Amino acid sequence: MSSSPDQRRAAAETVLARMRSAGIVFDDDPMVKGLIEEWINGWLDMPDVLDRYQQLLKDRYAGRRAVAASCASRPLGERGQMSTGDLLKQVEKLIGGT
Known part of the structure; x- marks a missing residue:
């Protein structure tokens, strides 16, 4: 059974409201949204959303x-700090080198 974007939006809002009232925190990452x-x-089916969310996790x-591995490999006095270059490398890895 097909549904309209308005019906799907209402369903999503209902689920999110129920989650909030139950104290369940929804992942507010812009990619998840x-x-x-x-x-x-209607561009993705829910199984596709789930697959992509699992890949994101x-x-x-x-x-x-x-x-964590990068920080653990540093001498004890340097573990609390990450250089800007290291941070950018890690961000690049997370977003797939784009």
Whole structure:
């Protein structure tokens, strides 16, 4: 059964309201919001949204592990600081080198 963008937006807003009332925090990453918008507009099916969200979570985890490994390899006195160059390299890895 097909639904209109207005129906999908209403459904998304209902789910988000229920999550908030239950104390569940929704991932407010702009990329996640964009995935929901693509579903609302009918450009993605929900299984595609889920697949892309899971990939985003994997990418985040990999990025955090890389940052942690980079910090752990530094001498103790330098662990609290990351150079701008290192930070930019990590960001580039997270966004896929674009």
